[in-house]
Amino acid sequence: MRRALLVDDNEDNLYLLSVILQSRDFEVEVAHNGEEALAKARENPPHLVISDILMPVMDGFTLCRSWKADPRLCAVPFVFYTAAYTDPHDQQLALDLGADAFIVKPAEPDDFMSRLEEALERARAGCLAPPRAPTLVGNEVYKPYSASLVNQLEKKMAELEQANRELEKANRALRQALTEREQALAEREKALAELRLTQYAVDHATDTIFWTDRDGHLVYVSEATCRSLGYSREELLGMSLFDIDPTLTEEQWRQNWETIRDRQTLTFETVHQTKEGRVFPVEVSLNHVRWENDEYNCVVARDITQRKLAEEQLRQSQKMEAVGRLAGGIAHDFNNLLTAMIGYCDLALARLQAADSPAGEDILEVRRAADRATTLTRQILTFSRRQTLKPSTVSLNQILDGIEPLLRRTLGESVELIIEKDPRLGRTELDVNLFEQVIMNLAINARDAMPYGGQLTLSTRTVELTEVECRAFPRLKPGRFAVLSVTDTGHGMDQQTLAHIFEPFFTTKAPGEGTGLGLSTVYGIVEQSGGDIRVQSEVGVGTEFRIYLPITAELED
Known part of the structure; x- marks a missing residue:
């Protein structure tokens, strides 16, 4: 395979020439200046050399002169392929130095290869022309070349200066574009960050x-x-x-x-x-x-489920407050009347007993009826919060311990009593006697709701209510609370019944089996103790009462 040596300081030119020659079955070797080309050729002479003229280190004219002066290389065709030196004087100088062809860039590939083949054919025939005696001698030979070189260099410098100016202008424009792009990217990133923040806020909003x-x-x-x-x-x-x-x-x-x-x-x-x-x-x-x-x-x-619940609870509380004021006023006045009735009954009984009159028994029955009425008015006064409390700082666990034996006797064997106590439960301020009445009333109602037996669970625990959670408890403020849960497995209550259970004289029991004051008394005692009561019930499943009482003192170690 024929081998060609390409000499040019421009990589693009080397690449294009390599492609053309390799497509015509040439093996290609490249050099970037005359000095490098001489070294490679002397080591391994090629079949053909194609050289540019204007190159660093050693230009093409100097390379040609040295090439033709070397006995090993002078028979290798030397072809100039240049775009810088196109003047006839340049071509003449190249031929005088021994060049076998002078081709001006750009040339059509077929024309270019035809000129190369002609030079190779002359070399095979031994017809390469030796360097001609130049018309000038000595340094005079290079004066036209030097003048042309200076001209080309000046032209090249002017082109480079112009290119530098254009490059600087392009650099300024590029820097401006980069600055604007960086600003745009920064604004876009800021907008994206705001968008992500907005999207996060929207996705995690309560609404x-x-x-x-x-x-x-x-x-x-x-x-x-x-x-x-x-x-x-x-x-x-x-x-x-x-x-x-x-x-x-x-x-x-x-x-x-x-x-x-x-x-x-x-x-x-x-x-x-x-x-x-x-x-x-x-x-x-x-x-x-x-x-x-x-x-x-x-x-x-x-x-607005919680808001509706709070509104309903507020309406219920206001209704109970109004009923309580009305009932309390009536009970107070009625109690005064009962006091007079009982007093006169006692006087009448004393006189009748002294006279040994049979009417004494009738007066005694009136006295007993007045006592029962007094008990009812006391319960009404408790509901209306007109009864004086005697509070003490106590744990609900202690109250449960004290009332447990009475509860078990009251509930009977058909009801299983389970008591679960929080050992770290804090203490609250309660009237112990009245709160025992609360527990007893709830336990008796649970027993009556389980006529065939069941399970009653009394449990205590500590909860902490936040401001948001307290919206469901209008009377409570955020803080720690002791909670007593009273849960039965009885027949339960429907929503209509639940809406009235704390009202005085409301009862679901048969006539004569209840006064309808048990739960209203529970409501009044809990409210007067600074707490709140909630109830949940499902027909056929059971009922749970939860009493919330503010913790006023932690459990002592």
């Missing part, structure tokens, strides 16, 4: 947030919405408002849409339904939004 289109279809839902309703985001995005609000009709939605278009916002209460079918109350705020030529409805929905 649910979602967008709908004009037809009510969900087009965006927050993570809070998914958690609240129990659906995945993909499921919700295939649903509409009518799927999550069972009370909403298409006519209502059209009216709501027109309203928010006019007013921009609308707030009302409705209900939402979870994937499991649970329905809960919500406060909904509708907001009209225009985005990219489309109209949307941004919905912010807040679960």
